Amino acid sequence: MRDERSNSARPARTHKHCPACGQSRSLCDFYTAVEGSPSGYCKDCQRALSRLTSRRRQAAMRLLIAAHPEEWAGLLGQPRRGGGWPGWLSGPLAGH
Numbered sequence: 001m002r003d004e005r006s007n008s009a010r011p012a013r014t015h016k017h018c019p020a021c022g023q024s025r026s027l028c029d030f031y032t033a034v035e036g037s038p039s040g041y042c043k044d045c046q047r048a049l050s051r052l053t054s055r056r057r058q059a060a061m062r063l064l065i066a067a068h069p070e071e072w073a074g075l076l077g078q079p080r081r082g083g084g085w086p087g088w089l090s091g092p093l094a095g096h
């Protein structure tokens with residue numbers, strides 16, 4: 001039996017629900033952000049998500065380069081100003 005009385009005033013938060021895998025996991029399974037709060041997804045899901053997005057980004061980039069070879073060559077030839085992308089590049093990706 002657990003001693004509920006000593007914890008009732010301020011329950012120790014040892015677990016967190018991960019919306020990606022739907023499991024309640026120990027806080028050790030979560031990355032900690034700079035502010036000290038645990039990340040939204042558990043480490044496993046965070047890794048899987050970042051792998052997925054980088055792979056999807058690479059695939060999207062290949063498609064875009066194939067579809068816009070001349071504009072892409074022009075982009076590579078000049079420095080990026082302010083980190084912004086031209087409309088044709090941000091458009092198809094924004095829907096995802």
Ligand SMILES: [Zn+2]
Pocket residue numbers: 018019020021022023041042043044045046
């Ligand atoms: Zn998870």
